[in-house]
Amino acid sequence: MFNGVLGFVMALAIIMISTKLCGMLARRFGLPQVLGYIVAGLLVGPAIFGMFGVSLIGFGESNVNSFVALDEFSLDGHDNFTVLDVFSKIGVILIMFSAGLETNMEDLKKTGLIATLIAIAGVSIPLILGLLISIPFIANGLIAGFDNVIQGVFVGTILTATSVAITVSVLKELGKINTRIGTTVVSAAIIDDVIGMVVLSVVTSLGTPVASDATGFEWFKSQWWGTVIMIIAFFVVAIGAGIGIHYLFKWMDRQWPNHHRLPILGLAICFSYSFLAEKIFGVADITGAYRAGVIIATVKRPAVYTEERIEVNNYMIFGPVFFASIGINMNFEGLTGWIILLSILFVLVGLLGKIIGCGVVVKANKGSLREAAIAGIGMMARGEVALIVTNKGMEAGIIPGDFMIMTVLLILFSSLLTPILLKKAFNGHTEQAPEIKEPEAVPATANEE
């Protein structure tokens, strides 16, 4: 078993190759690349072959023989972390930073009423349904560690995210991206993500368990009203500093246009925001990263340039590592019948919640049945944000680690069904897409090959 610094470097090489191959395979089957990345992690990590006692990448303190063993550092005796967790964290920070950088505030303000209503339904209906299906399990203590209502709210929070990318690619393929319903759905998905981020921040802050012996500042943050104050404080500080950052970038862009100083500063700001958000304000680090992106997005050219440079770092090393580490960290040992049952319910309400919730909104606003179906199915797609939210919940100790399976299954089914159902729904749709340029501000994911 090789470990240490070079052992980890070799682990990186293994992850890079396996994720690339599995990602390509996933696309062959019309599935999102990120599912391939997770499968790669399942294959090279101990989840599957560990049952036979071997794996390519494993953990130092384990009885599985691995080619490369990840050393675990013990933080105060309990929370362990590995170097893989650091790369993984940077990966998720970069994904959220990218998403923030691509947020076009101008476009968002111009979003129509219907899209906003669809988004609100797309957040609230799944949230409520997720909580509802969790309650029986929580009330009867059917799953270990799943016993607090706020945990049920988090399960609902996972369901709020929509994957814009899958929907957009199907719409483009069908040539329907510029139709009235097409642009409405895309706008709704974007707003859905923004609202979802806010919900996530609040739920994470409220849901993170705190040590019972917390004193002073820590105690303050553990009270619900303290949490709310800190959330507000975070946004106030973030936006306040953001104004300064906006003018700094404007000035730097005039002095040194497209100089690599800007992405470096941008990335440093992003890392700082992530750190401060979580460690000082108790808001999720990914919220900090996203906010940093949104702030820098207000100065267009540096934002585009920064995003290009970040993308390279992201797709080459950190992005795939994040998703692979989900697979590497998975284990099926704690899987009980109750968890499987919850997973089935989760997937069902995940699929139906959006279709019905968003469809109803469209119908209630004088849309046709077809348009309602398109909106509902288009919003049903799930992608990496759902994984990121789930991962955050596990990391913060809000939900048990076994719940990752539910999210993976949801993504699997929604990715398979969305294109099929969307094409059916568009069958016979008569509005021709006008020949104009496509909307730019589409949050990209790692979906392109």
Added chain:
Amino acid sequence: MFNGVLGFVMALAIIMISTKLCGMLARRFGLPQVLGYIVAGLLVGPAIFGMFGVSLIGFGESNVNSFVALDEFSLDGHDNFTVLDVFSKIGVILIMFSAGLETNMEDLKKTGLIATLIAIAGVSIPLILGLLISIPFIANGLIAGFDNVIQGVFVGTILTATSVAITVSVLKELGKINTRIGTTVVSAAIIDDVIGMVVLSVVTSLGTPVASDATGFEWFKSQWWGTVIMIIAFFVVAIGAGIGIHYLFKWMDRQWPNHHRLPILGLAICFSYSFLAEKIFGVADITGAYRAGVIIATVKRPAVYTEERIEVNNYMIFGPVFFASIGINMNFEGLTGWIILLSILFVLVGLLGKIIGCGVVVKANKGSLREAAIAGIGMMARGEVALIVTNKGMEAGIIPGDFMIMTVLLILFSSLLTPILLKKAFNGHTEQAPEIKEPEAVPATANEE
């Protein structure tokens, strides 16, 4: 003191900002950026402010109060490493990979005899001088941990590297890069680096201390003849696999030109080569990285594309981290008068050894005194390769950690002196750089009206 995953992310932000600022400052003073990066590390790490008990970035197990503390992973109870060491290692691997990718085998084969002779002198004279100045210290046990002749050879090895970059930039500035002496010096510097890499591999393999209870394969590798066999074996395997890699890249480049698959594969190969080189063959990991670069360099377009993509990763995060970590890991506590004396001698022979050694070669081959001076001074410049070699020696336990100061001082003085002396040497140089011939304008006829 913040530590853990997010603590490290904050440390990265601190390093990115401080290295950028200090790098800019260094250039203001005409010094190489890497010196600025090291100073940044000295400033944010415990080396300087630690004496007052505080630092921005520090180590977990230390009595210095730091804002961010780096957790140390304990390998088998002795060799500790931090996440910073992992990023640092990736940084140096990427630097060497880049250098390999830029190696143009065709051009190298066309290098003239004189340039080759200059390079040989540029490697051997400093090597011998480095050993000579070390012997009194080794023989009399004047420096702790410095007691083996092979360690003196390593000191000489540090002196073999020349920085092509500094020399090239001065030559360009003077418009002399295309003169006969200019091209000769640049070629010599490149060959010097290549020969130096081979010397480094051999000396590192021979010089790395081995556990006295080594058995089997480990024992085999610890014998000098076993080491030599493993070095040869490495090059055989590397080149053998390299042929396959060459054709793989050629094929991939035809299938998917400029697709980002290629740099990802290239990077994975680089990481694998680094791991195998060190862990299996006992050859330095950086040799593996360099070799991976040289192999991929044989397929031109993917090599250029890979290099561009790697550069982004490198200058944004990993490169500066490597040099900053040199400063962060430095401490002046073990500095004795003998080490300072050795440093002075080191810098002196470092400067003079190249000037005299290379200058004599030119003079002996019917060069003028001026040309001899230009060759000598041009080869005197030192840069990051010297740092990389020193860092490798410290990491492998071949030389004491305090020796880093010698190299930093050498780089400082050679960077200050090379431009000044080179300009003086060129004063009155009459050969003009040949003008690129422009197509002759057709003279206007007298018939125009």
